[in-house]
Amino acid sequence: MKGLIKSRVQGPKGSMARFSARVEGFEFAPSRVGDFMGLISAEMKALDYDRIQTDKAGNLIGVIKGYTNKEAVILLSPVDIIGPNRQKLEGADPMSGVLFKAGIISSLYTGALIKRTMLPLQGDLIVVCVPRLECCDFGIKYLFGDFLKARIKKIKGVVLCEPTDFNVNLGHKGRMEYEIVVRGRLNRNFLENRGMNMLGTMFPLINELEKVSKELPSDYALGRSELRIKDVRYKGCRPQDELNEFRIVVDRGFIPEESQGFILNKAKAIAKAVYKQEPDVTVSTLLAKERVKTYTGLELLSEKEFKPWSMESHKPFALTSLKSLTENGFKSKFGYWKKIITDGSYTYAHLNIPTIGFGAGREDDVRSRADMPGLDQLARAAYGLTFIVFRNIGMPTFGWSSDEI
Numbered sequence: 532m533k534g535l536i537k538s539r540v541q542g543p544k545g546s547m548a549r550f551s552a553r554v555e556g557f558e559f560a561p562s563r564v565g566d567f568m569g570l571i572s573a574e575m576k577a578l579d580y581d582r583i584q585t586d587k588a589g590n591l592i593g594v595i596k597g598y599t600n601k602e603a604v605i606l607l608s609p610v611d612i613i614g615p616n617r618q619k620l621e622g623a624d625p626m627s628g629v630l631f632k633a634g635i636i637s638s639l640y641t642g643a644l645i646k647r648t649m650l651p652l653q654g655d656l657i658v659v660c661v662p663r664l665e666c667c668d669f670g671i672k673y674l675f676g677d678f679l680k681a682r683i684k685k686i687k688g689v690v691l692c693e694p695t696d697f698n699v700n701l702g703h704k705g706r707m708e709y710e711i712v713v714r715g716r717l718n719r720n721f722l723e724n725r726g727m728n729m730l731g732t733m734f735p736l737i738n739e740l741e742k743v744s745k746e747l748p749s750d751y752a753l754g755r756s757e758l759r760i761k762d763v764r765y766k767g768c769r770p771q772d773e774l775n776e777f778r779i780v781v782d783r784g785f786i787p788e789e790s791q792g793f794i795l796n797k798a799k800a801i802a803k804a805v806y807k808q809e810p811d812v813t814v815s816t817l818l819a820k821e822r823v824k825t826y827t828g829l830e831l832l833s834e835k836e837f838k839p840w841s842m843e844s845h846k847p848f849a850l851t852s853l854k855s856l857t858e859n860g861f862k863s864k865f866g867y868w869k870k871i872i873t874d875g876s877y878t879y880a881h882l883n884i885p886t887i888g889f890g891a892g893r894e895d896d897v898r899s900r901a902d903m904p905g906l907d908q909l910a911r912a913a914y915g916l917t918f919i920v921f922r923n924i925g926m927p928t929f930g931w932s933s934d935e936i
Contacts, residue, residue, distance in 0.1 A: 547640050547913075548906050550574050554632050555903060561612050564589065564662060565826040568610070571635060571660055578643040580658075588673035589825040591660040595642045597652030602687040602924050605657045605679075606638040606916065607671075607874055609693070612664045633904050634692030634890050635660055637912035644917045651926040654687065661874060662825065666708050666782075667833035669823050671874040675882060687923050688848035689878045690916065691888040693871060694896065697861055697915060699853045700888035702841030703868035704753045704784045705876065708761065708819040709795060711736065711802050713777040715812035733763055733777050736805045740781065743801065750786040752841060754869040757784035780819065787839045791818065837876035840886070841867070848885035848923065855922035856889075856915055863915075868894055889915060 559567055568591050575583045575593040582594035597603075609631055638658050645656060657679075661670035675683060691700075713736070737760060747756035762780040783794060795816040802814040819835040842849060844865045856863040871894045879886040891904040891912040904912075 544906060544910055546577070547636065547909060550639075551632075551636055551903070551906065551909065554636060564610065564612055568660065568662075568826070571639065574639055575642075575658075578639065579646055580642060584678075585827065586673065586678055587825070587827055587829045588670050588677075588831070589662045589827045589829070590670050590674045590678070592674075592678055593639070593642060593658040595645055595652070595656040595658075597654045597656070597924065598926065599653045600655070600685070602654035602685050603657055603682060604654070604687050604920050604924050605659060605689040605878075606641060606920075607689055607691050607878070608634040608638050608658075608660050609670075609874065610635070610660050610662045612662060631693050631890075633694065633892050633909060633912065637890060637909050637916060638692040640909070640913040641916040641920065644913055645920065648917075650917075650921050652921070652924050653926050654685070654924040656920055656924070663874075664823055664833075665821060666706060666835040666837065666872075667821050667823055668837060668874060668877055669825070669831045669833040671877045672833075673829075673831070675877070683882065683884070686884050688852070688885040688887065689875070690852075690919060691873045691875055691886065692890050692912075692916070693868075693873055693888050694890050694892035694894050695866065695868075695888050696893045697856075697889070697891065697911070698863050698866040699849060699856070700866050700868055701844060701849060702753060702875065702879075703839065703871060703873060704750070704756065704786055705789075705839030705880075706837045706872045707783050707785065707791060707794070708835040709781050709783060709798065710817055710819055711779045711781065711798055712815045712817065713802060713806065713812060714815075715775065715809065733765075733779060736779060736802055737763070739801050739805055740779070740798075743797075748786060748788060750788070752867050753786050753839065754867075756786050756789060758782075785839060787841065791836065837872045838880035840875050840880035842875075842879055842886060846885050849887055851922055852887055852889070852919045855918040859915075859918050861915055863889075870894055887919075889919060 553570060557567055557570065568585065571591055572583055580593040581596040584592050642656055642658050659674060661674060663670055740758060740760060744758035747758060749755040759782045760779060761782045764778040766776040785794060799814060799816040806812045806814060821833055821835060823831045823833050853863055853865065873888060875886040878884045891908040
């Protein structure tokens with residue numbers, strides 16, 4: 532079986548190279564998401580996927596059908612739509628758009644490889660490209676609430692096709708965006724001590740938040756929590772006017788021991804302490820939301836939060852996947868993302884579906900905008916994903932160990 536898969540992986544390399552060049556050369560912009568998805572859909576059709584569709588949220592879904600409908604494995608790749616705020620925050624190139632192109636290419640060609648090898652599956656392989664915007668995971672929520680709603684209990688596992696350097700990743704920190712809202716009138720003493728301009732009125736709170744950011748907790752596997760001031764906004768032009776409203780927008784990375792409620796309550800307590808001498812000022816905190824209009828025309832209200840998640844390494848889906856890789860030439864081990872945020876925040880942290888990550892490239896290369904992994908690395912990722920899929924939902928056949936036949 533190993534020899535069969537290895538011999539077939541060379542076949543699609545030519546078309547993979549051509550598709551990779553089209554993806555790399557695509558001038559991505561938020562207004563062209565539909566065109567980009569159309570490019571992927573056309574490639575799925577050329578690769579002879581059994582079913583291709585786009586749902587109302589803009590998720591592109593391709594299916595390689597198994598001989599039965601017992602179980603399914605999902606290969607999931609994000610299509611990150613980088614808006615102006617995120618460009619500024621992360622220094623991203625506005626035309627780079629899709630940060631995880633390697634995952635899209637390798638997942639598509641995993642389906643093609645399974646078709647060409649005619650590997651018998653006892654369930655469906657479902658390849659999905661999910662759009663995301665500014666920390667909003669509207670795409671994945673709609674996918675599982677619509678197309679996959681009736682099949683959730685039959686899903687054997689989800690593979691996040693994102694950079695892991697060919698290791699099997701099991702989780703990462705959470706990320707949320709929240710706002711601290713200060714409303715009311717500030718007295719003259721406060722203003723004279725800190726400056727009469729609008730930013731001066733918020734500086735004490737910004738300063739306190741920066742102090743807190745240096746004392747955030749850390750998790751041995753997931754890394755350290757983070758806090759960044761993303762924006763400062765205000766309404767009104769007179770600090771002593773009761774109609775003033777000031778907002779600090781905070782981008783917060785957090786570990787599992789910190790809940791959403793804990794973070795919001797702590798931020799509120801900090802703000803109250805700063806303005807405790809101001810009787811005409813009220814303070815509140817809230818999770819940020821964004822009204823999203825997808826390229827398909829659907830309008831959704833999305834909370835800006837990805838929950839932290841960490842799946843135990845002894846879960847059968849994780850163990851089986853790692854074993855399939857190590858037995859077939861990969862020096863893989865379990866690991867965790869330190870910076871990347873994935874839709875495992877929904878598939879595992881919310882739905883409790885076994886979820887792992889596997890892909891070519893390193894997560895640090897995403898932030899540095901390094902070149903996409905080369906063709907050999909992309910083909911190797913598809914090769915590894917094929918073993919993961921077949922070991923989990925493949926029908927018993929000659930070539931595996933005796934206990935699996």
